[in-house]
Amino acid sequence: MRDDKWLKNLAKRVLQRYFPDVEIKNNLFIRFGRFNKQRLGTIKFGRRKEDPNTFITINGFFKDENIPEFVITATLAHELVHYSQGFFSPHPQLHRYPHRGSVVNRELTERGLDDILKLQKEWLKKNWADYIKKNYYV
Ligand SMILES: [Zn+2]
Numbered sequence: 001m002r003d004d005k006w007l008k009n010l011a012k013r014v015l016q017r018y019f020p021d022v023e024i025k026n027n028l029f030i031r032f033g034r035f036n037k038q039r040l041g042t043i044k045f046g047r048r049k050e051d052p053n054t055f056i057t058i059n060g061f062f063k064d065e066n067i068p069e070f071v072i073t074a075t076l077a078h079e080l081v082h083y084s085q086g087f088f089s090p091h092p093q094l095h096r097y098p099h100r101g102s103v104v105n106r107e108l109t110e111r112g113l114d115d116i117l118k119l120q121k122e123w124l125k126k127n128w129a130d131y132i133k134k135n136y137y138v
Contacts, residue, residue, distance in 0.1 A: 002063045004031045010069070011056075014076050018111045022083070025090040026054055030076070033057035037132050041075040043088045054088050056080075061135065074113065074120035081107045 011030045015022070033042070036059045046053035056079045062072045081104045086093035095103050108117050 002032075002065065007032060007058060007072070010072060011076050011080075014073055014080065018077060018113055019080055019084060022080070022091075026051060028054045028056065028083070028089075030056045030058070032060050032063055035060040035136065037136055040071075041079045043079045043082045045088050051090075054083065056083075061131070064135075066131075068119075068123055070116050070119045071123055074108075074116045077108055077111070077113050077116070078104055081111075 008030055015024070029046075039059060040062075041056060041058045043054065043056050046055060056076070058072060058075055061067065062075070082098055083089040084091060085095060085098070085103065085107070087098045095101070098104070105117065108114065
């Protein structure tokens with residue numbers, strides 16, 4: 001089983017490799033969250049009003065080593081693009097909406113994450129529905 005420490009290390013590698021120009025300007029916490037059928041990851045502010053913390057939460061299913069690492073890398077990178085574009089981070093907000101106009105995928109491509117994004121998409125399309133059927137108990 002992967003744990004939060006493993007996830008933090010992966011995030012560190014993703015930041016160093018693909019986001020070397022993006023300054024982490026506040027406390028950024030990255031951790032596994034609940035098991036979720038749909039959402040792969042989220043980014044949110046903590047409760048503190050002044051200088052709020054940022055929380056990136058990754059689907060709890062991704063602790064399972066049957067999920068390929070590139071799926072998690074792509075999910076982390078997606079949330080880190082939001083961070084860099086000023087959504088739930090101290091950076092200036094670059095767009096009015098977080099997803100409209102494929103602004104996230106465009107930046108992922110610019111940062112050299114196109115292949116990983118494609119791998120993630122293909123893997124999810126092929127496997128996710130079955131995985132959920134086998135592993136999600138309501
Ligand atoms: Zn998003």
